Amino acid sequence: MTGYTFSLIGEYLAGQVDSYFAVLTRTFLAALVFLPFLRRRWLNWKLAIQLMLIGAIQLGVMYIFYYRSFLLLTVPEVLIFTIFTPIYITLYYDWLARRFSPYYLLTAVLSVIGAALIRYDALTSDYLLGFLVVQGANICFAIGQVAYKQLLAKQTEQPPHLAIFGCFHLGALLVSVLSWFLFGKAHYPEHPTQWAILIWLGAGASGLGYFLWNKGATLVNAGALAIMNNALIPAGLIVNLLIWNRDTNLLKLLTGGGVILLSLYLNERYTRRRKP
Template sequence: MRQHPLFYALAAIVLWASLATLGASVAALPPFFTVGVSLMVGSLCAIRHWRQWRVPPATLLLGVVGLFGYHFFLFVAFRLAPAVEANLLNYLWPLLIVLLSPVLLPGYHLNTRHILGALAGFVGAALVVTGGKLSIDLTALPGYGCAALAALLWAGYSLLTKRVPAFPTAAIGGFCLLSGALSLACHALMEPAVHPSASQWLTLLLLGAGPMGLAFFLWDKALKLGDPRQIGALSYLTPLLSTLLLVASGRGQLGPTTGAAIALIVGGALAGTVDWKGLRRR
């Protein structure tokens, strides 16, 4: 029995939600080193099918721009802009997936529930990320631009994988390997050398096995089988689940706006993914 594409998307979202909690354990390590090692580990998820990593150059370029380009500009954004505002702009990617679906993919159009669901999710994510407090620093405009570009790259990658010639999901392993190598090259050029502890190495392995590895394969499977408008709306569960995991681990706390954020994100996800007219007809 074929699994529903939203199952794959939700599994990827749950894994991505663990990224902040695991990342907090290796926060002392340089970011490009963390990403590079994690992606290299993530490529091992498909090492048994390495022969399927051979794809056309354009497909490989798309994969590397998606994985490496997204993380590169996101980390540059965190260097040039306040983390909260940069992270908020980063969470434009689910909204962009919804809005760009009819632009990049033939046969898709937007209706009211898709747009309202995505907008509600973004407002909810904004409340989660900012705690209801937002300050714009005009000197950080380059950083804001990098964060928005990162979101655009991830949304574009997610949608354009449906436009390139069909490729096996196992090929994501090749994308991870090359993107990881480029990240480690950035580490060598831009960051100081490090010597992780045993516990940090373990966390890097967990990052590579989960949110920086298996999640990308599940995401690819979801997008190949599913409707990107629904998947985009569902994706706003990521910052919500991430925050709840941080709270559960003792690394975060819930603010007064959390209830409203939960209502907006869950409501937006339901609005964007459930065909209410179809349910009424049945």
């Protein structure tokens, strides 16, 4: 998720629109986009339930943590605390494989350092709870990516992602409906801009964005997947700079981006050397 999306949530939704309603809207719109593409030929009950569980964790529960964090932290603090996801991906992937890959962990940590060089800003004095909430979101996001990658790798006949991905969003929608019913408040969007942002975040960022991201996760190794979670940060800043003309510290961007690219290079070099 780019810095521009973070800013949209922080400026227009956080504290103004009920976070559970925002999550419900996003997951509903994402499901609405992909449910028509479901195909029974590629789905069985076991696969459908597994996809729903992955979507419930990676999107549904993650969004609940994520939106709550904006009530506890400033936007820059949320941004800096999201950079630890590569470490969780590496550790979870190794745990599933019953192994430990120190080199992948090293490159993941290197990508975290690169992202920190770009994102670090002054922190408020009371941020511990917010930090823990963001880590909850990071862990859910990491588990979902690895689980989706592993699930698709185990299929004897590879299904088209488009034909099954609606189940992913359906799982997220079920979590968001339940959480809104239990904890939601009557704080709904009052301005067309807020509705427009929710529509974009639902159909675009949540719908198409997660489809492309998870599909890409199945095409790369675990180390590259971990690093690319932080490679989004310089990419998002470049987009903001070129399209939205936002102020960006070019020195921090180039330095941190260079470290992330170095971590990706080292990861790919190590992966190639491991192949027979």
